[in-house]
Structures are given as structure tokens and as C-alpha cells.
Amino acid sequence: MEAPADEQLYPIAVLVDELKHEDTTLRLNAIRRLSTIACALGPQRTRDELVPFLDESTDDEDEVLLALAEELGNFSSCVGGNEYAHVLLRPLETLAAVEETVVRDMAVESLCKTAELLNEQQMEDHFVPLVKRLSSGDWFTSRTSAAGLFAAGHTKLSPATVDDMRKLFARLAHDDTPMVRRAAAKSLPKLANVLSKEQLLSDLIPLIDSLSRDEQDSVRLLVVEAVISIAEKLDPEETKIHLLPILKNMISDRSWRVRYMIAEKYVTLSKAVGDEIVKSDLITSFVQILKDNEAEVRTAACSQLPGFAGLVDREVVLGTFVACTKDLITDTAQQVRAMLATHISGLAPILGKEQTLENLQPLFLQLLKDESSDVRLNIIRQLEQVNNVIGIEMLSQSILPAVVELAEDKQWRVRLAIIEYIPTLARQLGPDMFDKQLGTMCMSWLADPVFSIREAAIVNLKQLIEVFGSEWATATVIPQIARMAADTNYLHRMTTLFAIATIAPTLDCKLLDESVLPIVLSLADDPIPNIRFNVAKTLEALVPLLKQSDDTAEHVDNKITPVLNKLGDDTDSDVRYFTHKALLTGKQ
Missing domain, CATH: 1.25.10.10 (Leucine-rich Repeat Variant)
Structure with a gap:
């Protein structure tokens, strides 16, 4: 026996009331309960009534629309499974064209998830027309969303459709609006992962070349990820011919933001392009960014120092990079020195004991006496790595006196960092040398005027007892x-x-x-x-x-x-x- 008509419409009626309520919290709760309502309605009525209603309910606050976009990405089971998943495309298309960026991004994410559920026919009949509509939208908002959809379900498309989609993406990459070109540049890595090598060489690399010379630096900096993705798919000779010129131009880009992005990804980029290009071109370029005019670029380069040093010959590290670090230790920018202090110890395992003692130890001591507490803190936290290379005896003779001096530093955070490092030293020193060198200092922390130091000193004592x-x-x-x-x-x-x-x-x-x-x-x-x-x-x-x-x-x-x-x-x-x-x- 069927339920009365009023009962059948009850869930929709309640949803209408809640979605029109002035209280945002109630509207959000209604969105979060969509799957429950859909379960009550059943797949047929969900497709025929609920989904069209939701498509008409996209004039709301961004918080509610964001929740709706997220919910629709996991709604396929409510509409009857993959066979009917395409009905969700319409409300998601509407959300992909709204003004708020976070809503559009979530709608694109949900559209990509839905595309994975569609079969070849559904892709051709429903998803591809959606992408074309968004790509030709009058407002840039729809075109930016379209850029993120070209890689979705790519393997389910016919060759002719793939060619059309690539041409459509190229139009977006040359769009008059910078935001659209930025969206296209951001989508390049995903697209590179689904295209064949021939398509990369014929279609994508020309787009990368064009975007890498874009007038907007916010577009150019996004090309770095695309270069990495494509380099991983090409052999060294192809990379040298097609990508190296683009990469060289970006390393010398007029915008520090682009150079910063290169510096931040330098190790990943170097591994992607291969040893030959690293040795022939990227060593010189790395020195260039270590000496960049902008402190932000030099800081990012310092973070890549040990990783990149591991990719080149030891002689290069000694002859080139160590000389650069000597200059960076006296850099006028504190953030550069602080980043160098964090990563310079990573060179010790590469250089070995003898060269570490000769070339790096003086630099460690200089950083331990830096005027900035952040620099001193960072070098202290990395001393264990040095100790593993040069041994505790050499460490106690050279660096330990500086550590003891820092134990009385006026900055309590420096003293705290020393305390955290003590158990590591204790394991290496042994009880006799520890008592002689550090015992009195450890006990004095129990009477420190700063509570956090006293608290850390107590925990330190417990750890020392566990050791000794x-x-x-x-x-x-x-x-x-x-x-x-x-x-x-x-x-x-x-x-x-x-x-x-x-x-x-x-x-x-x-x-x-x-x-x-x-x-x-x-x-x-x-x-x-x-x-x-x-x-x-x-x-x-x-x-x-x-x-x-x-x-x-x-x-x-x-x-x-x-x-x-x-x-x-x-x-x-x-x-x-x-x-x-x-x-x-x-x-x-």
C-alpha cells in the first residue's frame, strides 16, 4: 500500500523549508543530511526531484554552496549508482561557475570524482559537452573551472574527442584573462600524466613554453610543476632539447617569485631531468640561485643544499658549494642564515669526517655564535647528524664548548633547545665525560627562572637516568x-x-x-x-x-x-x- 502523497513529499518539503531558513547553520545541516533524505526518497525520486531542486538552490552563502559541492561528489549511490551518476553533473556545473574560488575548486574536485564513475558513452554524451560549455562561458569563473577537468576520464574518450579537448585546452592556455591562464598552468601536471609522449611533445610542451613566458609571474611560477611532470616522462636527450631552454629562462626569470619556485623545487627538478643535465647545466644554475639578489630565493636554495649536493660529485660540493656557504653564513638576511643552519649539517655525511672537520666545523662554530637566536637554535638541533660523522670525541673538543656557552644564553628558547639535545649527547659521551663536561650545567637548569626551562630540565633528568x-x-x-x-x-x-x-x-x-x-x-x-x-x-x-x-x-x-x-x-x-x-x- 502506497504512502499518502503528503507523506511522500514530506522530505522535500522539509528540505525546502530548511534551505530557505535564514539561519546558515540550519541550511548547512540540511545539506549534510542530503544522503539521508535521498535514502528516504529512493533513487528515482532523488534523480527526478531532489537533484533538479538542488540545481535551483545554488543562490546561497558560500559556506552552504561549498558543503553542497562536497556532498554531491559522494552522491552517486543515492541516485542509483554509476549508471545514473551523470545526473549530478548539472548542479556541479552550476557550482563550478560561481564567483567564490573555494566553491568552484570543490565543484571541480567533485566533477573529477564523478567522471571516474562514468562509462565511455556517458563521458561523450554528458561530461564532454559540460567541459565545452564551461570552456566557452562568458565569465572567466567557468573557464577557470573547465581547465581542471581536461584530465578527468581522459582514457575513456575517443581519439577524435581527445584531439578536440586538447585544442580546447590550448585556447584556455592562451585566454585573455590571467586567471584562466593560471588555472590552465596549474592543471598542466595532471594533463601531462594522462597524455602520451607524442602528445606531450606535440601539444603540451609548446603550451608550457608559451606559459613560461607569460606576462603574469603568477602564471609562470605554476609552470615549474609541469616541467617536473613532463621531464619524468622524457628521456634525457628529449629533455635537453625540449625542456632545458624553458628551464634556463625560468631560472633567470625577472620575477623573484618564479626563481623562488625553481629554488624550492630544485632537488625534485634535478632528479626529474637526470644526471647529465644536472652536471652540465644545473650545478652552475644552483650557484646562481644561492647568490640570488632576493633573500627569499637564497633561503629556498639553502633548503635544497644537502639534497642537491647528494646528486653531484663530492669534489663539486667541496669546490663550489662550501665556498657559497661561507658567504651565506654572513648573509645580511637572518632568514637565510637560519635556513642554512638547519641544512648545512646535511653536508657532513656527504663530505665525510676529514673534510667535515676541515671545512664545515669552522662554519658550525660561526653559526653557533650568530647574533640571531633562531640561527643558533637551528644549528644546535642538527648537531646529532654531525656527531654521527666526526665522532663524539672531536665534537666534545670543538663544538661542545660552544654548546656549554649557549646553555647560559639570554634567550630561554636557546637554553631549551640545548636541554632537548642533552640526552643525545649523553648517549655518546658516557657518564664520566658527561659529568665532567655537562653535569653541573644540567643541574643548574633546575633553578632556572623560566618555568619551561625547569620543566624541560626535569624531563631531561628522567631521560639521563634512563641512559645512565x-x-x-x-x-x-x-x-x-x-x-x-x-x-x-x-x-x-x-x-x-x-x-x-x-x-x-x-x-x-x-x-x-x-x-x-x-x-x-x-x-x-x-x-x-x-x-x-x-x-x-x-x-x-x-x-x-x-x-x-x-x-x-x-x-x-x-x-x-x-x-x-x-x-x-x-x-x-x-x-x-x-x-x-x-x-x-x-x-x-
């Missing part, structure tokens, strides 16, 4: 913590408790019971309430650890419970609260 073991902790860490517990500065006493709670899991039960627990209990009568409630929190952390051993479990009742009972009657409400939590832990 409980015996080292007994001899080095526990005595320092005991001294801090008796300090007149309440922040130092607080740090003591934080440190104990953090390092406790790395210590054995006997050490906790005999050396650590007495320090905590001694602070239970501290005049500062914050200290007392942190005593309760620390005891709460220690109880489960002490209970792990039969020898120390009984001390929970003998030593800890009486202290907690006393704190439970404290005048401060916070102390009583945390004490109650600790007592509950002790009873478990």
Missing part, C-alpha cells in the same frame, strides 16, 4: 635534589617535588624508599600550602611504585599513611583535597 641507570642517579641526581629540598626559595622546593614525581618511575624501589621518600616526607611540614599539597600529589605517585616490591610495600603504611593522615587535617582546602586522593590510592 640508577647508580648514576644515586651519585649525581639524588644529592642535588636533596639540596634543593632544603633551599630557602620555595620554587626550588617545588621543583624538587616535580622532579621526584617525574623521575620516580625510572628508579628502583629500594632507591625510592631509602633516598627519595625521606626527601618528600621532609617537606610535609613546609609553611607554604602549595608545597604541602604537592607533597600529597608526589606521595600519590610514589605509592603504586613502592607497592611493586614486598620489601617496600609495608613502608607505605608505616611511613606514608601517617604523614597523609596529618595532611588530611590541614587548614588549607587544596592540601586536604589532594591528600584525600593520595589516601584513596594507598588503599587500592
Whole structure:
């Protein structure tokens, strides 16, 4: 028995009301529920009623249209599957021509997803006419969207249609509107992936050549990705003949934005064009961009330094690139020096121990003394890579003194970076050399005026104990913590408790019971309430650890419970609260 007509129309009626509601949130929710409504309607009514209605509902806020474009890209199952997926093309075509860029981009993405579901006949009958309509639209918005559709479903088209589509794309690449040419340039890599080598040589490379000389630098810079995509498909000789002239012009482009894009993609580009062109042409060009007039270009080139150095001979790195880095270390732009500091250590594995000591070590030391904290931070973070090449003994003799000096840097972020690097050094130095070189410094961080440094120093202690073991902790860490517990500065006493709670899991039960627990209990009568409630929190952390051993479990009742009972009657409400939590832990 069929439902009454009113019931059949109910979902559409509700959707109409919600999509016309003044509240954007309600309209968005209605869009998000489209699949539910379609399920209620069934595929036939969804195709006949819902989809046409949605095509008429594209006069809305961009946020709602964006959601609609996204939803339609996953709507094929709601209209009856791939056989009927073409009915979604019409509303998506409308959305692909709206003014807002993000909506158009999402509509293009959904159109490409839908094209993958269509068969050859549907492509010829529905998708290709859609692309042609968008390509010949009066407004540039539709033509920009069309540029992103030519690669979709390309393998399903007949040769004659493919030829027509390539000619149509060429028209867009020469469009009078820069935004359309930019869209065409952006779409070139995808198109390169679906065309044959013959089509690349006959059709696409002339377009790339034309776009690489476009009057708009925003168009020219997008050609770089296309050059990479095509170079990967050509043999070295074809690349040299067809792409190298284009590439050379772009490396010397009048716009720094184009040169920046080349610099940023230099390693990827070099791998795509092959070793022969790298050796014959791109080494000189790389030096050129390392010495570029614009700081942004030099910065991007520095990021490519180790990657490109790995593609050329070691002699070239020594004779050419190291000389460039010596100039870049004194670059007037801080961002250049900071990027160089991040990547210069990547040359060490390429050059080896002897050349690193001779050529790179002086540069590291100079960067460690740079006036910019960002430069110093970046070189510190990369020292492990250098250590793996030259060994800890050479590192401790040359670079370690500079690291120790930076441990007292006025910039707390520099001190923090040093702390994060300490466990790595510790593994290489061993306990004896570590205590001699860095031990005092590590303990001094526990009293640093900056909380973040004290917090990091505590985590650092835990990591060091994991490296050196409980015996080292007994001899080095526990005595320092005991001294801090008796300090007149309440922040130092607080740090003591934080440190104990953090390092406790790395210590054995006997050490906790005999050396650590007495320090905590001694602070239970501290005049500062914050200290007392942190005593309760620390005891709460220690109880489960002490209970792990039969020898120390009984001390929970003998030593800890009486202290907690006393704190439970404290005048401060916070102390009583945390004490109650600790007592509950002790009873478990």
C-alpha cells in the first residue's frame, strides 16, 4: 500500500523549508543530511526531484554552496549508482561557475570524482559537452573551472574527442584573462600524466613554453610543476632539447617569485631531468640561485643544499658549494642564515669526517655564535647528524664548548633547545665525560627562572637516568635534589617535588624508599600550602611504585599513611583535597 502523497513529499518539503531558513547553520545541516533524505526518497525520486531542486538552490552563502559541492561528489549511490551518476553533473556545473574560488575548486574536485564513475558513452554524451560549455562561458569563473577537468576520464574518450579537448585546452592556455591562464598552468601536471609522449611533445610542451613566458609571474611560477611532470616522462636527450631552454629562462626569470619556485623545487627538478643535465647545466644554475639578489630565493636554495649536493660529485660540493656557504653564513638576511643552519649539517655525511672537520666545523662554530637566536637554535638541533660523522670525541673538543656557552644564553628558547639535545649527547659521551663536561650545567637548569626551562630540565633528568641507570642517579641526581629540598626559595622546593614525581618511575624501589621518600616526607611540614599539597600529589605517585616490591610495600603504611593522615587535617582546602586522593590510592 502506497504512502499518502503528503507523506511522500514530506522530505522535500522539509528540505525546502530548511534551505530557505535564514539561519546558515540550519541550511548547512540540511545539506549534510542530503544522503539521508535521498535514502528516504529512493533513487528515482532523488534523480527526478531532489537533484533538479538542488540545481535551483545554488543562490546561497558560500559556506552552504561549498558543503553542497562536497556532498554531491559522494552522491552517486543515492541516485542509483554509476549508471545514473551523470545526473549530478548539472548542479556541479552550476557550482563550478560561481564567483567564490573555494566553491568552484570543490565543484571541480567533485566533477573529477564523478567522471571516474562514468562509462565511455556517458563521458561523450554528458561530461564532454559540460567541459565545452564551461570552456566557452562568458565569465572567466567557468573557464577557470573547465581547465581542471581536461584530465578527468581522459582514457575513456575517443581519439577524435581527445584531439578536440586538447585544442580546447590550448585556447584556455592562451585566454585573455590571467586567471584562466593560471588555472590552465596549474592543471598542466595532471594533463601531462594522462597524455602520451607524442602528445606531450606535440601539444603540451609548446603550451608550457608559451606559459613560461607569460606576462603574469603568477602564471609562470605554476609552470615549474609541469616541467617536473613532463621531464619524468622524457628521456634525457628529449629533455635537453625540449625542456632545458624553458628551464634556463625560468631560472633567470625577472620575477623573484618564479626563481623562488625553481629554488624550492630544485632537488625534485634535478632528479626529474637526470644526471647529465644536472652536471652540465644545473650545478652552475644552483650557484646562481644561492647568490640570488632576493633573500627569499637564497633561503629556498639553502633548503635544497644537502639534497642537491647528494646528486653531484663530492669534489663539486667541496669546490663550489662550501665556498657559497661561507658567504651565506654572513648573509645580511637572518632568514637565510637560519635556513642554512638547519641544512648545512646535511653536508657532513656527504663530505665525510676529514673534510667535515676541515671545512664545515669552522662554519658550525660561526653559526653557533650568530647574533640571531633562531640561527643558533637551528644549528644546535642538527648537531646529532654531525656527531654521527666526526665522532663524539672531536665534537666534545670543538663544538661542545660552544654548546656549554649557549646553555647560559639570554634567550630561554636557546637554553631549551640545548636541554632537548642533552640526552643525545649523553648517549655518546658516557657518564664520566658527561659529568665532567655537562653535569653541573644540567643541574643548574633546575633553578632556572623560566618555568619551561625547569620543566624541560626535569624531563631531561628522567631521560639521563634512563641512559645512565640508577647508580648514576644515586651519585649525581639524588644529592642535588636533596639540596634543593632544603633551599630557602620555595620554587626550588617545588621543583624538587616535580622532579621526584617525574623521575620516580625510572628508579628502583629500594632507591625510592631509602633516598627519595625521606626527601618528600621532609617537606610535609613546609609553611607554604602549595608545597604541602604537592607533597600529597608526589606521595600519590610514589605509592603504586613502592607497592611493586614486598620489601617496600609495608613502608607505605608505616611511613606514608601517617604523614597523609596529618595532611588530611590541614587548614588549607587544596592540601586536604589532594591528600584525600593520595589516601584513596594507598588503599587500592
